[in-house]
Amino acid sequence: xxxxxxxxxxxxxxxxxxxxxxxxxxxxxxxxxxxxxxxxxxxxxxxxxxxxxxxxxxxxxxxxxxxxxxxxxxxxxxxxxxxxxxxxxxxxxxxxxxxxxxxxxxxxxxxxxxxxxxxxxxxxxxxxxxxxxxxxxxxxxxxxxxxxxxxxxxxxxx
Numbered sequence: 448x449x450x451x452x453x454x455x456x457x458x459x460x461x462x463x464x465x466x467x468x469x470x471x472x473x474x475x476x477x478x479x480x481x482x483x484x485x486x487x488x489x490x491x492x493x494x495x496x497x498x499x500x501x502x503x504x505x506x507x508x509x510x511x512x513x514x515x516x517x518x519x520x521x522x523x524x525x526x527x528x529x530x531x532x533x534x535x536x537x538x539x540x541x542x543x544x545x546x547x548x549x550x551x552x553x554x555x556x557x558x559x560x561x562x563x564x565x566x567x568x569x570x571x572x573x574x575x576x577x578x579x580x581x582x583x584x585x586x587x588x589x590x591x592x593x594x595x596x597x598x599x600x601x602x603x604x605x
Contacts, residue, residue, distance in 0.1 A: 469493050476583035480508065486539070486573040487552055490581065494543045494550035500589030504554060506539035508579025513558060515568035523599025525569060534558040536579060537565065543583065546592040546601055553601075 467489045469478040476497060480489055490504065511533060516525025541554035557567035592601040 467492075471497060474585040476502075476585065478506075478581040478583060480575045480579035480581065482575055482577060484575045484579070486510075486556075486575070486579060486581075487554065487570065490543065490552050490554070490583075491550050493583070494552070497585075499543050499550065499583065499585055500545050500591075501586045502543040503584045503586065504539065504541045504543060504552070504581060506536065506579055506581035508536040508539070508575060508581075509577035510534050510536055510558060510573045510579075511576035513556065513573035514571040515556060515566065516571050517568045518600070525571070527571065528566070528568065530558065530560075530566065532560065533576065534560055536573070538567070539570070539579075539581065541570070542590075544590040544592055544603065551592055551601070 466481040467479060467484050469476055476493060476499070478489065478493055480486065493499070494502070512529075512531050513534065514527060514529050516527050519526050535558060536556060537559050538557040539554060541552060544551050544553070554570040555567065556570040556573060557565050559565045591604050593604050595602045
């Protein structure tokens with residue numbers, strides 16, 4: 448069974464120009480983002496609408512603004528880095544689970560600039576400049592997360 452959805456026809460999205468679309472075929476969700484779409488917001492919107500509680504995420508595309516973090520083991524916080532300008536998303540990977548009964552994403556991204564130099568880390572925000580093709584593979588069951596205070600991260604509860 449395939450479901451095709453243009454989210455603009457369902458919701459008023461605060462960010463002007465958002466035109467993401469997705470389709471569902473059994474356990475596969477294909478998500479296309481367009482210029483101005485923000486990756487995390489769009490993935491979470493689809494996860495909530497499709498009731499996704501356990502999934503693998505992968506993707507490629509292009510961005511002109513993104514924020515990443517690298518977890519600092521001493522401070523238990525992310526060291527933040529922002530990038531602007533034309534970048535190819537050479538890898539987007541991660542998971543969708545739940546935390547406190549809400550959809551929760553954990554994504555990492557690697558991007559290359561026009562010279563082919565790559566940077567990567569924990570994705571905090573990314574605005575699409577051209578397109579982004581995201582594949583979400585739903586898995587059986589659900590996974591929830593809980594804060595591990597000693598580590599400072601939200602861990603899977605298996």
